[in-house]
Amino acid sequence: MKKNYYLLLLLLSCALNFGFGQSIFSNTIDGIDPNNDNPFITGQVVDANITVSGIGRSTGITGNNATNRYNARNWNTASIDLTKYFEFTLNPNAGYEIDFISFEYTGQRSATGPTDVAFRSSVDGYSTNIGTPIITGNTIDLSGVNYQDITTAITFRIYAWNASTAAGTYSINDFTFNGVVTSLPCSTTTTWTNTGWDNGVPDINTSVILDFNYDTTDNGNINACELTINAGSTLRITDNSFVNVKNNIVADGDIILESQGAVVQIEDAATTTGTGTITVQKFTTQVNGPLEYTYWSSPVNGETIENTFGVVPTSRRFFFNAANFEDLLTEVDNTGVFNAGQDDIDDTGDAWQLATGIMAPGIGYATTVSPFLMFPTQQQFNFVGPFNNGTYQTTLVNDSGGLYNDWNFIGNPYPSAIDTDVFFTVNAGIVNNIYLWSQATAADANAQGNDGQNFSSADYAIISASGVNTAGGDLIMPNDYVPSGQGFFVEALTAGPVTFNNSMRVTGNNDQFFRNANSTNSNRQVLWLNLRSDNGVAKQIAIAHIDGATDLDDGTFYDVKVNGASAAYAKLYSTINDDSDNEYVIQCKSPSSLDLDEIIPLGFENNIDSPTIFTISIAQFEGDFYNNNEIYLKDNLLNTTHNLNASDYSFTSETGIFNSRFEIVFNNSVLSIDDNVANGNDLTISELNNGEVRLKVSNPFTIKTVEILDILGRQIYKLNGNSAVEVYNLSKLSNAAYIAKVTLSNGQTISKKAIKRQ
Numbered sequence: 227m228k229k230n231y232y233l234l235l236l237l238l239s240c241a242l243n244f245g246f247g248q249s250i251f252s253n254t255i256d257g258i259d260p261n262n263d264n265p266f267i268t269g270q271v272v273d274a275n276i277t278v279s280g281i282g283r284s285t286g287i288t289g290n291n292a293t294n295r296y297n298a299r300n301w302n303t304a305s306i307d308l309t310k311y312f313e314f315t316l317n318p319n320a321g322y323e324i325d326f327i328s329f330e331y332t333g334q335r336s337a338t339g340p341t342d343v344a345f346r347s348s349v350d351g352y353s354t355n356i357g358t359p360i361i362t363g364n365t366i367d368l369s370g371v372n373y374q375d376i377t378t379a380i381t382f383r384i385y386a387w388n389a390s391t392a393a394g395t396y397s398i399n400d401f402t403f404n405g406v407v408t409s410l411p412c413s414t415t416t417t418w419t420n421t422g423w424d425n426g427v428p429d430i431n432t433s434v435i436l437d438f439n440y441d442t443t444d445n446g447n448i449n450a451c452e453l454t455i456n457a458g459s460t461l462r463i464t465d466n467s468f469v470n471v472k473n474n475i476v477a478d479g480d481i482i483l484e485s486q487g488a489v490v491q492i493e494d495a496a497t498t499t500g501t502g503t504i505t506v507q508k509f510t511t512q513v514n515g516p517l518e519y520t521y522w523s524s525p526v527n528g529e530t531i532e533n534t535f536g537v538v539p540t541s542r543r544f545f546f547n548a549a550n551f552e553d554l555l556t557e558v559d560n561t562g563v564f565n566a567g568q569d570d571i572d573d574t575g576d577a578w579q580l581a582t583g584i585m586a587p588g589i590g591y592a593t594t595v596s597p598f599l600m601f602p603t604q605q606q607f608n609f610v611g612p613f614n615n616g617t618y619q620t621t622l623v624n625d626s627g628g629l630y631n632d633w634n635f636i637g638n639p640y641p642s643a644i645d646t647d648v649f650f651t652v653n654a655g656i657v658n659n660i661y662l663w664s665q666a667t668a669a670d671a672n673a674q675g676n677d678g679q680n681f682s683s684a685d686y687a688i689i690s691a692s693g694v695n696t697a698g699g700d701l702i703m704p705n706d707y708v709p710s711g712q713g714f715f716v717e718a719l720t721a722g723p724v725t726f727n728n729s730m731r732v733t734g735n736n737d738q739f740f741r742n743a744n745s746t747n748s749n750r751q752v753l754w755l756n757l758r759s760d761n762g763v764a765k766q767i768a769i770a771h772i773d774g775a776t777d778l779d780d781g782t783f784y785d786v787k788v789n790g791a792s793a794a795y796a797k798l799y800s801t802i803n804d805d806s807d808n809e810y811v812i813q814c815k816s817p818s819s820l821d822l823d824e825i826i827p828l829g830f831e832n833n834i835d836s837p838t839i840f841t842i843s844i845a846q847f848e849g850d851f852y853n854n855n856e857i858y859l860k861d862n863l864l865n866t867t868h869n870l871n872a873s874d875y876s877f878t879s880e881t882g883i884f885n886s887r888f889e890i891v892f893n894n895s896v897l898s899i900d901d902n903v904a905n906g907n908d909l910t911i912s913e914l915n916n917g918e919v920r921l922k923v924s925n926p927f928t929i930k931t932v933e934i935l936d937i938l939g940r941q942i943y944k945l946n947g948n949s950a951v952e953v954y955n956l957s958k959l960s961n962a963a964y965i966a967k968v969t970l971s972n973g974q975t976i977s978k979k980a981i982k983r984q
Contacts, residue, residue, distance in 0.1 A: 248404060248405075248406070249271065249402050249403070249404055250272070250273040250276060250316070250324065250403055250404065250405045250406075250407055251270065251271070251272050251273065251276065251278050251314070251316055251402070251403040252270065252271050252400075252401065252402040252403065253266075253267075253269055253270040253271070253280075253281065253400065253401060254269060254294075254400045255269070255281070255294060255295055255296050255398065255399060255400055255401075256268075256269055256294050256774075257269070257293070257294065257773050257774050258293050258773050258774065259291045259292065259293070259773070260292075260294075260295065260296050260297075261283075261289030261290060261291060261292070261296060261297050261298065262289065262773075263280075264282050264283055264289065265279050265280030265281055265282030266280050266281050266282070266296055267279075267280035268773075269651075271651065273407045274492075274727075274728060274729030275318065275319045275322040275407045275409075275492065276316055276317060276318050276319060276322070276324065276407055277316075277317045277318075277319060278314065278315065278316050278317070279313075279314060279315035279316075279381075280314075281296050281312060281313075281314055281398060281401065282312070282313050282314075283296075283298050283311070283312050283313070284309055284310060284311050284312075284313070285309070286300065286307060286309030286310035286311070287299065287300045287301065287310045287311075288300050290395045290397075292395070292397060294399065295334060295397035295398065295399040296312070296397055296398045296399075297395050297396070297397035298312070298395065298396060298397070299389075299392060299393055299394060299395045299396075300392050301339065301340035301386045301387055301388075301389040301394060301395075301396055302340075302387075302388075302389040302390070302391055302392045302394060303387045303388070304387070304388060305387060305388075306342075306344055306385050306387050307385070307387055308352065308385070310385060310386070310387070311383040311384055311385045311386075312383065312384045312398055313381055313382065313383045313384075314381065314382050314383075314401070314403070315379055315380070315381040315382075316376075316379070316380055316381075316382075316403065317378070317379035317380075318376060318377055318378075318407065319430075320429060320430040320431070320449070321409060321410050321429075321430035321431050321451060321472050321492075322377075322407055322408065322409055322410060323375050323376055323377045323407070323408055323410055324376040324377075324380075324405050324406070324407055325373075325374045325375065325376070325405055325406045325408065326368035326369070326373035326374070326376070326403065326404070326405040327368060327369055327404040327405045327406070328365050328366060328367055328368050328369070328403075328404045328405075329345070329365070329366045329368055329382065329401070329402070329403055329404070330363075330364075330365045330366075330401065330402045330404070331359075331363045331364075331384075331398055331399075331400065331401040331402070332362070332363035332398070332399040332400050332401075333360075333361055333362050333363040333384075333396065333397065333398055333399065334362065334396070334397045334399055335361055335362075335389075335394070335395065335396045335397075336393075336394050336395040336396075337394075338389060338390040338391045338393060338394035339386075339389050339394035339395050339396045340361065340386035340387050340388050340389040340394065340396050341361060341388045341389075342361070342386065342387050342388045343359050343360065343361050343384060343385065343386045343387075343396075344359065344384070344385045344386075345357060345359045345366055345382065345383070345384055345385075346382070346383050346385065347372075347373075347380060347381065347382045347383070348379075348380055348381040348382075349372050349373070349380065350372075352383055356368070356382075359384070361386070361396070363399070368403075368404075368405070377410070384398065409472060409473075409493060410431060411451075412431060412432065412433040412451035412452060412473075413431040413432065413451075414426075414431070414432050414433070415432065415433040415434075415435065416428050416432055416433075416434060416435070417434075417435040417436075417437050418434070418435065418436045418437060418438055418440055418445075419437050419438050420438045427446075428448065428449060428450050428451075429449050430449045430450065430451060430470070430472055431451050432449075432450055432451055433450070433451050433452050433454075434448060434450035434451075434452070434453045434454070435454045435456065436453070436454065436455045436456060436459050436461055436479065437456045437459060438459055439459055439460050439461075439462075440459070440460075440461050440462070441462045441464065442462065442463050442464050442467035442468070442469070442487070443462075443464040443467060446467075447467050447468050447469065447470070447733075448468075448469045448470070448471075449470045449471075450469070450470070450471045450472070451471075451472050451473060452471065452472070452473040452474050452475075452476075453469065453471045453474075453475045453476070454475075454476040454478070455475075455476070455477045455478060455479035455480070455481060455500070455502060456478055456479055457478040457479055457501065457502070458479060459479035459480075460479055460480045460481070460482065461477075461479065461480070461481045461482070462481075462482045462484070463481070463482070463483045463484060463487035463488070463489060464484050464487055465484045465485060465486035465487055465737070466486055466487070466734075466736075466737060467487050467488075468487065468488040468489070468490065468642070468733035468734065469488075469489050469490070470490045470492070470733050471489070471490070471491050471492070471496070472491075472492045472493055472496070473491070473492075473493055473496045474496050474497050474498070474499070475489075475491065475496070475497070475498045475499075475500075475613065476498075476499055476500045477498065477499070477500035477501075477502040477504055478500045478501050478502050479500075479502045480502045480503045480504070480505070481502065481503075481504045481505070482505050482507065483504075483505065483506045483507065483641055484507050485507050485508050485509045485606075486709075486736050486737045487736065488641065488642035488643060488710065488732070488733050488734065488736045489613055489641040489642055490640075490642045490728075490731045490732070490733050491613065491615040491728065492728060493728075494615070494616040494617055494727070494728055495616065496615050496616070497612075497615070498612040498613045498615065499612065503610065504526065504610065504611060504612060504613065505608050505609070505610050506525050506526055506608065506609040506610075506613075506641050506710065506711065507606055507607075507608055508522075508606070508607050508608075508609065508710070508711040509604045509605065509606050509607075510595060510604050510605050510607075511604065512602050512603070512604055513595050513599075513601065513602060513603055513604065513605065514601055514602045515601050516594055516595065516596075516597040516599070516601070517542075517594055518594060518595070519542075519592045519593065519594055519663065520592070520593060520594075520595070520663075521590055521591070521592050521635075521637070521662070521663045521712065521713035521714060522585075522590070522591045522592070522593065522607075522637065522711055522712070522713050523585075523587075523588070523589065523590055523591065523636070523637020523638050523639060523711060523712060523713040524585035524586075524587065524591075524609055524614070524637075524639070524711070525609055525613065525614055525638070525639065525640055525641040525642075525710045525711050526609045526610065526611035526612060526613055526614060526641065527587070527611050527612045527613070527614055528584060528611045528612070529584070529585050529609045529610060529611045530582075530583055530584050530585065531543050531581045531582055531583060531585060531591070532582065532583075533610065534585070534607050534608060534609055534610075535593050535607065537595075537596040537598075538593045538594055538595065538596065539594070539597065540580065541580070542593055542594040543580060543581045543582075543591070543592075543593045544578045544579065544580060544581055544591065544592045544593070545578075545579055545581040545589065545590070545591050545592075545635065546577055546578060546579075546590065546592075546633070546634070546635035546715075547576070547577055547578075547579045548577070548622070548623035548632070548633060548634045548635070548718075549623050549625070550572070550574065550576045550577045550579075551572050551577040551623070551632075551633055552572060552573045552574055552626075552630075553568050553569065553570060553571065553572065553573060553626075553629075553630035553631070554566065554568070554573060554629060554630065555569075555573045556568065556569040568629075568630045568631070570630075570631060570633070570789045578592075581593075587614050587618045587639035587726075588618040588619075588620040588636055588637060588639045588724075588726055589620065589635070589636060589637060589713075590635035590636050590637040590713030590714060590715070591637070591713055592635075592663075592713065609711065613640075613641045614639045614640055614641065615640070615728070616727070616728065617725065617726065617727045617728075618639050618725070618726045618727075619722070619723040619724070619725050619726075620634075620636050620722065620723055620724050620726075621721065621722055621723045622634045622636075622656070622657075622716075622718035622720070622721050622722035622723060622724055623718060623721070624718040624719065624720055624721045624722075625721075631717045632717060632718040633715055633716075633717060633718075634715065634716055634717075634718050634724075635713060635714075635715055636713070636714065636715075636716060636724060637711075637712060637713035637714060638708045638709065638710055638711070638712050638713075638714075638726070639726050640710060640726070640730075640731055641710050642710055642731045642732060642733065642736060643707040643708060643709045643710060643731070643732050643734070643735045643736040644707065644708050644726070644730040644731055644732070645706065645707060645730050645731075645732050645735075646660060646689050646706045646707060646708060647693070647706055648729055648730040649708075649726075649730050650691040652725050652727065652729070652730065653722075653724050653725055654691075655719060655720065656718070656719055656720050656722050656723075656724055657691075657716040657717065657718065657719060657722075657724055658690070658691040658717070658719065658781075658782040658783045658786075659688055659689065659690050659691060659716065659717065659782060659786055660688070660689040660708065660714045660715075660716060661686040661687070661688055661714055661715040661716070662686065662687040662688075662689065662698065662704055662708075662712070662714050663685060663686060663687075663698070663714075663715075664685045664686070664687050664697075664698035664699055664700045664702065685698045685699035685700070686698050686715070686789065687700075687702070687703070687704045688704075688786060688811065688812060689704050689706065689708070690783075690786060690812055691783050692770065692772060692775075692783055692784050692812070692814055693706070693750070693772075694750070694752055694768050694770040694772065694812050694814065695768070696754065696766045696767060696768045696786075696811055696812055697756075697766040697845070698765075698766075699763075699764050699765060700764070701756055701758075701764050701766055701845070702738075703754070703766065703845070703846075704738060705735065705738055707732065707735035707736075707738065709735070709736045709737070709738060710736055717782065719782070750770055750771065750772040750773070750817075750848065750849060751770065751771040751772075751817065751820055751847075751848065751849030751850070751851045751852060752768055752769070752770040752771075752772075752847060752848040752849060752852075753768065753769050753770075753826075753844070753847045753852060753857065753890070754766055754767070754768045754844070754845035754846050754847065755767050755768075755769075755798065755828075755842060755843070755844060755845060755890075756841075756842070756843045756844075756845045757796065757797070757798035757830075757840065757841070757842055758840070758841045758843070759795075759796060759834070759838050759839065759840050759841070760838060760839045760979060761834070761836070761838055763795045763796045763834070763838075763840070765796075765797055765798060765811075766811075766845055767798055767799060767800060767810070767811050767812070767813075768811070768812045768813070769800050769813050769815065769826055769890070770812070770813070770814045770815070771814070771815050771816065771817045771819060771820040771849075771851075772784070772814045772815075772817065773817060774814075775814035775815055775816055776815070776816050777802070777815045777816055777819055778802065779802060779808060780814065784812075784813075784814035785810055785812065785813050785814055786810060786811050786812040786813075787808070787809060787810055787811070788809040788810065788811050789811075795833055795834055796830070796831060796832045796833060796834055796838075796840065796879075797809075797830070797831050798828060798829070798830055798842065798888075799811060799828065799829050799830075799831075800813040800826060800827065800828055800829070801827045801828070801829045801885055801886075802827075803827075809829060820851055821892075822855065822892045822893050823892075823893065824891075824892060825889050825890070825891055826889060826890035826891075827885075827886060827888075827889055828887070828888035828889060828890060829883070829884060829885040829886070829887070829888075830879065830883075830884045830887050830888060831882070831883045831884070832879045832880065832881050832882060832884075833881055834881065835881055836963070837878075837936075837963040837964065837965060837979050838878065838879075838979070839876050839877070839878060839965065839977050839978065839979050840876065840877055840878070840879060841874045841875065841876045841877075842859055842870070842874065842875045842877075842888070843870065843874035843875070844857060844870050844871065855892050856869055856871050856892065856894060857869075857870045857871055857890065857892065858870065858890070858891045858892065858893075858894060859875050859888060859889075859890060859891075860888065860889040860890075860891050861875070861877065861887065861888060862886060862887055862888065862889065863884070863887050864877075866975075867891065867894070869894070873974070876906070876975075876976065876977045877977065878935055878939045878965050878967075878977060879939055880939050906976055906977075906978055908923055908924040908927065908976065909921065909922070909923050909966075909968055909976045909978050910922045911966055911978060911980045913980075913982065913983060914953065916955070916957070917955055917956055917957030917959075917982075918953055918954065918955050918956070919953070919954055919956050919980075919982070920951065920952070920953045921947075921951070921952050921953075921954070921966065921968060922950060922951045922952075923950050923951075923968070923970060923976075924950070925950065927950065927970045927971055927972065928947070928948060928949055928950050928970065928971040929947030929948070929949065929950065929951075929952050929968055929969075929970065929971075930946075930947060930948075930969045930970060930971055931944070931945065931946055931947065931968075931969045932944075932945040932946075932947060932952070932954065932966060932967070932968050932969075933945075933966075933967040933968075934954075934956060934959065934964055934965070934966060934967075935964060935965040935966075935967060936962070936964060936965075939965070942956075942958070942959055942964070943956065943958075943959070956982060959982050960982070961982055961983055962981070962982060963979060963980070963981045963982075964979075964980060964981075964982060965977055965978070965979055965980075966978050966979075966980060
C-alpha cells in the first residue's frame, strides 16, 4: 500500500511539472556512424501532424564516427560559440499547433570533450538559455508560455564548449520531444458555385461546401478542414489529383474517385456520411487472359465481393486463409511426390478459399477478370461505399515456429496510397517486406503448385524495409508506396497485429498499381541486376552495401531469400559462401566490404530443357562507388570476364543448379572482352542448301570464331573465320535447335538461337 502511495505522488509530481503529453518527435539513434548523415533521420518516430528535420549539426563542428550516437568534434572554445551546435526543427502541419511539454536527451563526451552545454531556440533568436541542461543529458521543461500554441516552424539547438582539445567529442545518444499536437478549428467557410469560390480558395483551415459540380482536373486539388457535397452536386477526383480533408466528409451529393486519384482524411475520428453515392474506380494493369489474377483490398466500408466483382466467375474470387497454410513438404516436379522441405506452397492445398460477402478493411483478395473480354485489356472495378479512415489492425497468423514462412495476405485499406517507410516503422518487428503480384509469367504445368497449371512465384515484386526494392517478372521496380485498392503478401514475424493508420497516407504516389526508391539511408550503394531469356523468363535481384548490414544473413529486414517455388523456369540469386540454402533476391552487406577487391558470388538455376539464351544485365545502380567504377561479370564456367557497363552478357546453360558459376567483380585484370559495342541484332543466321549455314555480322565487325552448341550447351563444332560473312557446313548437326556462339574481331561474343531444318 505504501509503495502505491509513493507511485501516485510521483505521477502527480510529473503532471504538475510537465503537464500531460506524449512523445511527438524522438530517435534512439541506432546504427553505425550516424554522423555520416546531416541531418540524421533514420529510425525517428514523429507525430503524423508535424514535420521534422531530424538531428543535424552546424558547419562549425565536424562529424565523428561512433556507433548508436550522433557524434561530433571541434567543441574546443573557452565559451559558447554560436556556430557550434546540434539542432532540431519541428514544424506543425497546416491546421495544427504544438504545445510543448519537455525535451529529454542523453549525451556523451570523450575524456577531452566539452564540459559545458546550453539549450536555446529560434523563438528569441537563440539568445536565451532554456532550463539547466547537463552534458550527459537530462529533462528540460518546455511548458512555459513561449512554447505553447506553436503554429510555425521552431528550431532548438544544443551548444557545447570548453573541450580541452579539438579532437574531444560530444554526442547526442537519444532524444525525445514531449508535447501535444492539436487540430485548429475551422476558421472560415467557402462555397463552390457555378461562378467559383465565394470566399476564396480553401486551405486546410477552411470549411468547404460544394454546391455545384467540381472536377479536380479543371478546378484544382482541394485542401479543407471539413468538406460537404450538397445534393445534386458531384465531386470528381481525377487521376493524379487529390482531396485532403482534416475532419469529416458529408456527401449528400456524389463522389467519384478515379483510379489514380486520392482522398486523405487526417484525423482518425473523421467520418464519411451522407445520402449520396461514393464510388472508387480501380483498373487492373494489362491482363492477357481470363485466368490472370489481380490482388485487391477494399478502400471503402461495407463493399461486397458480389457487388464489385459480379462479372468474375464465383470460382475465381479468393481470400487467403493463413491458418490453413502448411509448408513442411516439397513437391517433386509437380507430380504429387513429396519430400521433406519448404517450397512456399501449401501442402494441403486449402489456404486459398472462395471469397464472399463484405470485404474487410486491411484484408487482401485475389480475382480474375470477366472471361468475356477481348484480351489483352484492362478492366475497371468499382468499390462503392463510405471511405475507410483511421486505424485498422489485422491479426496475422504466425504459428509455424520458424519451420517455414508464415505468409499472410493483407492490403491497403484507404482510398489513397500509403508510404511503406512509415508502414514498416509502425510495424517494426512484425513484418519486414511487402510482396506485390505482377503476373508476368503464364501458368505452366511444370510450375510447382496444387493445380495442373501453376504460376511462378518469381513474379512477386518486393518492397523491403531496408529500402532496397526489386522487380518481379515484369521487371517494373516498385516504389516505396502501395496504392489504394492494392492487396499484398507479408511474412508474419509475429502474430501482430499489423497496423494501418493515417500517418501512412499520402496525397500522391497512387499511380503504380500492381495486379500482381526513396531511400532513408544516404550511405547506401546498390546494384540491381536483371535476368532475362529469349523465351520469356525475367527476374531482378539486388545487392546493397548499406549501414547496419553485415556480410552474413542478417534476417529478413536486410536479406530476402528467393521464394521456394520460384525456380519453375530459371533464377539468378546472390549467395553466402555458395550455400544453396541461402539464395537471396535482396542481399544487404556491410558498406566497409565494398572496394575494388570485393567479389559478389551469384548463383544460377535453370529448369528449362529447350534451347535458351539467357542474358544478365544491369537494371540500375545507386551510389558513388558504382558511379565511379566499372562492373564486371565473371563467368567461372567459361573463364571469361565481361564489362556489364558496356553491354549485357548472354550465355547458355544446361539444366541444373550452379551456385558458383558467376561473380560480380570490380577489377578488370582478367578481362577477356575489352570492347563491347555489338548486340544480337548485328548477327544474322541464314540456312542454305546441303546443310550449309551462313553467318553474317554488320560492319565494322568480322567473325573470328564460331561455336555451335546443342540445347544442353555441348559443343558440336568449333569453327574459324576472318570476314564479316562466313558459310559453314553443319551437315553433322541433326535437324534441331542449336546455339551459335560467335566471337567477333573486337573480342566480344554474341550468342543466338537458330533451328536447322535441312
